[in-house]
Amino acid sequence: MFGVQGGAAHLRTADVASCSHIGCPPAVACSSASHAPQRRRLRLWLSSPCLRTLGCQHLLPLCSNRRQPWRLRRSLRVSASSKQEGGAAKQQAQQQQQQAQQQQAQSRTQQQQAPAQQPLQASQQAPAAGKQFLFEPTFGLPVARRYLGYGDLLREIRLGNVKQLLFFAQGEELELEGPCLVVDHNNVVAQSYVPHFDYRIPYAMETHGVKASRLSAAPSQAELTPSVGVSARTTKLVTTALPLLAILVVYIATQVAHALKGDIDDRRKIRRVESEKEAEAALQREADALAMEARELAALGLDVDEICRQLDRLQLPYERSYVEDLVAKEEQKAAAAPEVMGPVYTYNTEAEKQAEAMREEKRKKQAEEEGADEMEKMAQFGKMTSVKITMRRDEREEEMKVKVRAAQRRMKGVKLQYTDEDRVFFDDVQGIGDAKIELMEVVDFFRVPDLFKRSGARIPKGVLLCGPPGTGKTLLARAVAGEAGVAFLSLNASEFVEMFVGVGASRVRDLFAQARKLAPAIIFIDEIDAVGRIRGGAQGNDERDQTLNQMLSEMDGFDQDVGVIVMGATNRKDVLDPALIRPGRFDRIVQVGLPDFYGRIDILKVHLAKRAASVGEDVEPNLHELSYATQQFSGAALANLVNMAAMIVGREGRQKITYDDLVQALDYERLGPKRRPYSDKRRKRLAVQEGATALVCALLPAIEPIDHVTIVPREKFPLGQTVLKVNEARQQTHLFTRRYLEEQLLTVLAGRAAEELVYGKDGMSTINQRRLVMARRIVQKLVVSSAMSDNLDIGPRTVSTPRGGGGSSLKQIVLSRVTSETHLSVDQEMEAQLNAAYSSVLAMLSRNQAALDAIMDALLNSDKVDGATIKEIVGRLADPADLERRKLEQEVFM
Incomplete structure (x- = not known):
């Protein structure tokens, strides 16, 4: 293996044996655990360039250490691959060696120019150009601030930038593995790590002449921990990201502080509102307690000073004027009816007088027999009994008022009525005669329920008021509650429906629960179609359906003895769910129509x-x-x-x-409001049109009397108007005679005929365009839909049907079964009637030219003429023959 001692590397072969393969290096045949260093040296030697050059594949591992078999297999794989590379790998290695030698030569030249031997420099020394000394002496050892990875270290060695590697060895022999310090030719130190049993780093060191040296001191764990080097990109990223991150943190902190501040303000407002509500409720409770206590004391006959002393003892705040008013009311009540015990309904005044006279005579006889003293005691006893009974009734009324106020505070959007000041009676509701009579029976359900219970009748659970808007449905429901003397809970159905599912059903439960507590009571739901529409379909709504289901369930759960009736109001009964208006829920449906005359x-x-x-x-x-x-x-x-x-x-x-x-x-x-006045020419044309219409209306007996005529431009009628008095019976029945329709046709065509009479055919305008359309509809009603024509080709049959199914509509739909010949006959008859009517009205205006001019002058002078003035002008200036015929027809036909 390679041993580094004193800066020189040599090969030891003392611990190896021979191999049977020719040219193959010897192998170690030791399996003892004590020879672990020898086994490591063997594996390092197996990965040396010698075996890579020979490419031996017959070398077998003789070491019995099974825990690391992959290292030997890796060595063999490397040897096999090196053999396959052949001469190409060798040639590449030689080229790399030549390049490394050239670089070493250049570095030696630079070292000769510099001092021959320089020690390791500290970080305090000035760095060379383009370099930076990233180490400093600590505890006698250089501490590197730069870390080279395995790939970076191998690349630096192959490029010839590494001068020597300093390993931390603790034994006698130097192992080329573990943590190390890398020193370049400028004596700049970096930290790296060589893996165990690695062969590439030692081979590169040998190839490029990199020395391996020993560091005698054993570094601590903290000093040997590999540190990640800081690159320029990392430095730039840190310098750029940290300010942005700081700005982001500051922004988030500002927003959070603002949100917390708003939340704190909201919570403060909520607490302030709650405290105000609690204070108001406390004041209301004190006022209720004061009212009850003061009323009881006043009913006992105490004077103002005694009542004030009692209230001071009870520590109830009061005003002396309030106590004085209570005492005065009680004195007036006692003076008016000192012996009356609660409210009394007088049905027969004479009988009451006779009974009172008999009681008075009886008291006189008893006074004569028993004495005046005993009689006075009895009278006082009777007064006390009366006072006690009155006190109990007042106490119950005050308790009910307290309950109503408490329910009002709990229930949002619900209007409650119980006090005398808020009550409405049937006398306050006028113009609804039939509906009022039907609802009087509902009042009797509360006043005398025993009458209906004895007969076995079931009190209705609900009453539905139907009618156009503004007819007094809500006022009528309040009058029912006022007459019955019960609590009245009123709210709009739209307050049930919310965007959150389940809120409406919860409000319905709360409403009915409060009504049961206040029973007897009336629940009034205005515009009930907002929540009671037909369920399902394209316009279905889960929240509304749940609210309606809860309402149906609550109305089904009513007990007959509870004393709660539900009243609803709507102008769209056709859209209500059938389950809501069936008997058992809304048992009675009352129509509230428009008032009559x-x-x-x-x-x-x-x-x-x-x-x-x-x-x-x-x-x-x-x-x-x-x-x-x-x-x-x-x-x-x-x-x-x-x-x-x-x-x-x-x-x-x-x-x-x-x-x-x-x-x-x-x-x-x-x-509508008035518009800007027109020019004189246009005012004259309007006067011609409206004056002719008023004249013809005054001459025709079947037309209603004139109320007034005006040429003032209005928002809804910009071209003036002739207003007639309404025949209410005709409007209610929508029955029109042939004579009335024919005379109405003449009035509609009068403006066009007068324009032709005054301005000529060339001077006519489009001012009568809408009236000509109305004239054609009237003729169509005569000929097409009502069969009032004398034409035998058409006969007594209808050719069309009214649009929308209503008999009062002037819009008609021609039936598809009518032939084209009939269509032609209808058109000819309509044209003939229009022409005849136009000729008739034109002749009438020609005969009454003086009356027309007088009406026009009156309109131009005052812009508005009443019906009496029109009648006077016509009676004075109209054609006598027309006046005589009108008078005769009125006597005969009208």
Whole structure:
């Protein structure tokens, strides 16, 4: 093997034996454990260039160490591969050796120019150009800061950059393995590691003249630990990444601090709000306790000073004015009915008077018999009994109010009604006569439930109110609760549905649980179609379906003796789930429609009475006219109408609401706000159109009376309008006679005929385009859908059906079974009726030219003319023959 001693390497053959193969080196035939160093030297020698040159494959391992057989096999494989390489490997080795010798020669020349022998330099010495001394003397040994891997060390040796290797040897012989220090020609030291039984490093050292030396000191484990060298790329990466990493850390820390700060602020706000709520609840509890205690003391007949002393003893905060008000109310109540025990319903006043007279006479007789003192005691005893009973009823009422307030705090979005100030009664609801009568029976379910129980009747679990928007469904439900004297829980169905699944069902359970605690009570769910729609389908919703299922389950679980009724309101009954409106859940369905003529009058009276401004004397006589003008108005629309009139009064600084204010508010509600006025030429054309329409309406007996005519441009009617009074019976039934349709056709064509009469055919415009379309629809209704034509080719049959299935629709769909000849006959008949009507109205306007001019002048002067003025002008300037015919037809046909 190679031994390094004193800087020279030589081969020892004392421990080897002969081999039977010619030219093969001897092999060791020792298997003793004490000869481990010899076995290592053998394996190192087997990996030497000698065997690579000979390529012996017959050398067998004679060592019996089985734990490392792979090392011997690797040596044999290397020997076999070297033989196969042959001369090419040898030639390559020679070329590498020549290159190494050239490099060594260059390095020797540089060393001759420098001092002959330089010791190992410390890191404090200045480095050479392009080099850096990466070691320093520590404990007498050089400590390298640079580490060369196995491949780097082998490459540096083959390039001739390594001067010597310093191994840490502890025995007599130097082993070329383990940790070592690498010294280059500039005396720069690096740290490396040579694996055990490696042959490439020793072969490269021998080939390139690298010396192997011994370091006498045994380094510590910390000094021998291989360290990873710091390359330029690593240095650049560290210098670039560390600032970025620091910036990122600072940014994250800033965001976290900001988030924590916001979270802390939110938590502080939440705690502050919770503390405010707790303080408010505490104040409310104190107020409830004060109200109950003060009411009890006042009911006992104590004066103000005694009640204040009692409250001070109980440490309840109070105001003396509040106590004085309670005492005054109790005194008034005692003066009005000193002997009444709770609320009394008087059904027969005469009978009550007779009974009271009999009781008074009986007391007088007893006073005469027993004496005045005993009678006074009895009277006092009766008063105390009455007071005790009244106290118990007041105590229950106060407890219920406390429960209602507690439930209001627990339930978000639910409106509760129990106190007298919040109650609504049937007298506050007007214009809903039939619905009110049906709901009075629901009130009796709460007042006298025994009547229905004795007859075996089952109290309905739910009542559904259906009707257009604004008809008073919610107000009617509150009136039911107010009349029955029960708690009223009201909320909108949209508050059930949330984005999180299960929230709606939880709110339904909470609502019904609170209602059971407050029983007897009424649960009112407004716009119930928001949660009660048909389940499944394309518009299905899991959250809504779960909420509806929970509601159905809660309504099924009602006991008849619980005293809770569910009331719902909707204007879309057709979209509700059938399981919701079946008997057993919503047992009763009440239709709440628009108010009729007298219902609108009652509603207007109610809302006018609630206004702070007084009502003028001209309002009451004209309520019938206003009711005619507000046909198809709901209760909410009438309330808005009165409110707009009050706003007009307030804007002008007046104190009374007049009829003109209501009319002005009605015009704004029905026609919209005013637009910018037109030019004089356009105003005249509008006056021609509306004046002719008003004139024809006044001359035809079947047409409704004129309310007013205007040429003021409005948002909804920019071309003016002739407003007629509504025939309510005709609008409700939608029954139109042939005469009415024919006269309506004349009124529609009047504007076009007047334009031709005034401006000529060349001066006509498109201002009557929409009315011509309406005229064709009226003729189509006469001929096509209603079979009112005298044409024998068409006969008494309908050629089309109304669109949408409604009889009042003017849009028709022609049936596919009608032949083309019938179509032609229908078109000819419609054209003939249109032409005849146009000729008739043109002749009528020609005969009444003076009346038309007068109406036009009135419109141009004031922009608006009422029906009475139109009637006066027509009666004074119209053709006498037309007036006579109108009067005769009204007497005969109307």
